[in-house]
Amino acid sequence: MELSIDRSARIPLAEQIRQRIAAAIESGALEPGARLPSWQDLAAQLGVARGTVRTAYERLDAAQLIVASRAAGTLVAQRPRARARAREAQRADPGSFLETYQEMTQGPAFFQMGVPAAETLPKTLLARIRAHAIRAEIGAAPIYPDPRGEPGLRQEIAGYLAVARGIDCSPSQIIITGGYGAGLGLALRALGLEGQKAWIEDPGFPFARKGLELARMSVAPIPVDAGGIDIDHGLRHAPDAKLAVVTPGQQAPLGPTLTLERRLKLLDWAAASGAWIVEDDYLSELQLTGRAAPALASLDRAGRVIHIGSFSKTITPALRLGFIVVPAGLMATFAEAAACLAPPPGPAVQLAIARFMQEGHYLRHLRRTKRAYAAKRDDLLTQLRRHFDADHLIATGLAVLLRLPDGAPDLAMAREALAFGMFPAPLSAWYASARGRRSGLLLGVATSPARELARSCDRLADIVKRFV
Numbered sequence: 001m002e003l004s005i006d007r008s009a010r011i012p013l014a015e016q017i018r019q020r021i022a023a024a025i026e027s028g029a030l031e032p033g034a035r036l037p038s039w040q041d042l043a044a045q046l047g048v049a050r051g052t053v054r055t056a057y058e059r060l061d062a063a064q065l066i067v068a069s070r071a072a073g074t075l076v077a078q079r080p081r082a083r084a085r086a087r088e089a090q091r092a093d094p095g096s097f098l099e100t101y102q103e104m105t106q107g108p109a110f111f112q113m114g115v116p117a118a119e120t121l122p123k124t125l126l127a128r129i130r131a132h133a134i135r136a137e138i139g140a141a142p143i144y145p146d147p148r149g150e151p152g153l154r155q156e157i158a159g160y161l162a163v164a165r166g167i168d169c170s171p172s173q174i175i176i177t178g179g180y181g182a183g184l185g186l187a188l189r190a191l192g193l194e195g196q197k198a199w200i201e202d203p204g205f206p207f208a209r210k211g212l213e214l215a216r217m218s219v220a221p222i223p224v225d226a227g228g229i230d231i232d233h234g235l236r237h238a239p240d241a242k243l244a245v246v247t248p249g250q251q252a253p254l255g256p257t258l259t260l261e262r263r264l265k266l267l268d269w270a271a272a273s274g275a276w277i278v279e280d281d282y283l284s285e286l287q288l289t290g291r292a293a294p295a296l297a298s299l300d301r302a303g304r305v306i307h308i309g310s311f312s313k314t315i316t317p318a319l320r321l322g323f324i325v326v327p328a329g330l331m332a333t334f335a336e337a338a339a340c341l342a343p344p345p346g347p348a349v350q351l352a353i354a355r356f357m358q359e360g361h362y363l364r365h366l367r368r369t370k371r372a373y374a375a376k377r378d379d380l381l382t383q384l385r386r387h388f389d390a391d392h393l394i395a396t397g398l399a400v401l402l403r404l405p406d407g408a409p410d411l412a413m414a415r416e417a418l419a420f421g422m423f424p425a426p427l428s429a430w431y432a433s434a435r436g437r438r439s440g441l442l443l444g445v446a447t448s449p450a451r452e453l454a455r456s457c458d459r460l461a462d463i464v465k466r467f468v
């Protein structure tokens with residue numbers, strides 16, 4: 001708690017302290033239930049006599065603004081109006097990016113996209129491994145960890161990528177990050193791409209688009225078709241770009257795998273023009289039909305691909321854990337940028353995931369998850385086909401896309417569904433440009449309900465049919 005007092009003022013110090021705390025409670029800055037420092041600690045912090053703070057606290061207590069108890073310490077008293085005000089202040093402007101983010105971090109809700117199923121997580125095992133890792137972190141010397149990440153985790157990831165994604169890299173090329181977003185930011189900084197032009201997939205991941213804009217890059221939206229991002233379109237309309245951000249494995253959100261011909265063309269363009277490619281491998285091998293294609297980075301002979309992986313979909317986004325595979329010649333540059341601008345999460349979470357991988361739990365978890373999600377997707381498709389034409393239902397990545405007529409208000413439908421605890425994502429929000437913008441609802445498979453599926457689909461169909 002930051003609290004300033006004025007020793008030259010005529011108002012006694014105890015009264016100044018009382019006024020400051022009362023004002024903070026009144027404004028909602030100190031919320032009901034918040035713990036105040038003990039009067040001994042606050043007196044030491046402010047450099048005043050203990051009796052001065054005690055007097056202030058006694059007056060606040062008498063005014064029922066705080067509650068003091070021996071067991072729980074001194075807490076701000078419950079005040080319903082203050083709580084409502086605080087919530088109001090946190091609400092973002094309608095339609096703003098902050099609102100999108102707040103919606104994304106809400107939940108859990110049925111059909112929520114981009115988050116894994118709660119029931120497939122090996123919770124007990126993860127809790128045990130993580131508790132062990134926290135003890136290891138606390139027991140180690142309190143020194144700065146390696147800014148590239150824990151060597152044990154980097155080694156496990158390199159081994160996993162060789163087997164599952166066809167990438168031949170050494171652990172020294174791996175840098176641990178706070179998820180995909182942190183990896184993208186680090187790559188843009190390390191490569192000095194601020195101010196340049198980047199190809200983005202249209203439709204594509206809105207957070208990547210916003211991230212590039214925040215890095216002062218201009219974005220060139222490139223359409224996506226059944227073969228993935230249309231490389232020829234990019235070559236024709238934005239050959240001067242210095243970066244392409246792509247999801248070659250399973251395009252987000254439409255799902256196609258980038259064809260081999262396009263992969264080679266993209267790599268040739270990058271090698272010839274000195275451009276970079278960020279490969280967003282957010283789903284890794286988590287593909288529900290057939291086997292996942294090898295990563296684009298596995299074909300990269302010129303060292304132009306920055307491969308970024310994440311544990312958000314394969315384990316849980318709450319880990320905030322991902323990694324970059326850096327081309328061999330750029331290791332020092334990326335390590336420097338990581339050390340100065342984007343250090344990885346603390347060692348405990350990294351040590352835990354290293355052990356999870358090393359003991360074979362990760363591969364087992366992925367195998368089980370794939371099977372469980374494929375069954376959920378089939379059930380969801382069966383239920384949706386009772387209401388919608390099969391041609392309008394497309395399995396994409398970890399979602400089912402319900403295509404709607406162009407211009408249909410998918411955002412309004414998604415908002416309405418939220419009132420029923422359902423959270424489909426509106427497809428139109430994934431488009432950067434109005435040209436070619438399509439409407440649809442993306443229904444997350446992982447969060448599709450097991451028991452109330454038929455009823456949820458009935459509700460969803462009611463909502464959709466009211467609008468179209």
Ligand SMILES: Cc1ncc(COP(=O)(O)O)c(C=O)c1O
Pocket residue numbers: 114178179180181182205247252280282309310311312317321322
């Ligand atoms: C296309 C895409 N890339 C990356 C991510 C994951 O990002 P992070 O690792 O920051 O959680 C997501 C999550 O929704 C995504 O949809």
